[in-house]
Amino acid sequence: MIPRLVIAPAAQDVGECVAAMIVRAAQGAVSRRGRFLLALSGGQSPLAAYARLASGSGMPWERTHLFWSDERCVPPDHPDSNFGAANAALLSRVPIPPDQVHRIRGEEDPAAEARRYEALLRRVAGEDLPRLDVILLGLGEDGHTASLFPGSAALDERARLVVAVDAPSEGMHARITFTLPLIAAGRRVVFVVTGAGKARAVARVLEVQEATLPATQVAAASRALWVLDEEAARDLGDALRRAGCRAWARQTRPRV
Template sequence: MTMAGSGSFRLVWKKTERSVEIMTIQVFSTVTDVSNAAASMVADQAKTAIARHGSFHLVLSGGTTPRHTLERLAEPPYATGIPWNKVHIFWGDERWVPPDDSRSNQHMARTALLDHVAVPAGQIFPIPYRQSPEEAAEGYESTLRRLFGKQPPRFDLLFLGLGTDGHVASLFPGTDAVMEQRRWVCHTQTQGPAADRITLTFPVINRARTIIFLATGEEKAPKVREILAAAGVPPRLPAQLVHPVNGEIYWLLDQAAASLLTEKI
């Protein structure tokens, strides 16, 4: 399967007798095209979820391409075409910074989208800023357990970015959080400013009905190829541990991020 230009293909894996994973990879000419496609998928998934159970549970991601997607959703036809009063908003991860900090994923989502559409305030569930990142993680897990009960939530749509080191959400290579199986939310650390992070863990991420990876730019190409070429190989990167149970994964890539995908993948 050559991915030199725009295109789409679907791969289906039957993991067990009771579990099926479907992966669709789509390559677009530009970052704008990726963002437009992601916004259209949000609208479609919202319609499906609301018809199924009366609400749409959406998990947001930080990053430049996700921001473009949120800005697109704040414009016609999505700003008025999506029934935002039935949308519930969550976050996959957050930096341990105040919510008005420019590095905050919540701040980004509010300025790009939530300040412009009619999601009820009581249906927006940001990761809290508490006295310590550990308390913030405990607080968010408590919120999820209050809302969803004993079993991890089954979000309708969950966005993930892809780090150049293969991390997703704030699950970084070599950290304990990657292997966490009990907690739904935990504190972890990375290098540089705002090193403390709060993140959903894989037991929650992999319960999502649909996961959308957004990856753009040439710097993402090596990891995109490594991840998508690694079927059947023991995972080395956090992104290789994303396997929704009876769910779908969509990879939305621009041509730069897909530039190393070849017929051998």
């Protein structure tokens, strides 16, 4: 399968590109369905997009509902909280109604919270299998995405939409994560990946297409779009790099 990707010059360009995509998707969703359902991701890669959304215009915040594709089992003010990072970069700076910000309660019992969050998603979306308008995802150096790690039983889950997962290694936090069926149901799934530290993982997913990697499975099931900076794309072959750079040129071409 040929991946869909955009390769931007730098991380800041990735942020601007992703923010613009989100605004367009939000406006379209509100026009067609009256609201916009967006799942945010953790990590450093999406922070530039969050900052751009916070400083930009055109986003229908009063019609937007926010979710998280995964969360560490920590309180919201913990330095490792995905909610906390998004709150600092975005939520504290925009006029979104507080009752439309649906964080995963990482401080609660993980299994019970996963059940609560799944029920919440179904209730807000009004569907047994919610179709979120945009789901943002990152990529770990080991090929994980959301909190679906290589070898984890969560990767094989097909009935539940949100599950608790054990800490992936000693010294790390347990997690709560979307599962593959929920991600694959998204109207748009966007991987946002920046930095040279992710280059090898990007190549393993997009060039080699290693079937055992969670990100490979998620990308194939969801027909995801990848937005990379040049550092993250540096280990890709020439054909993929040319395709990604052409896609970036189309993104930035002036509209008349």
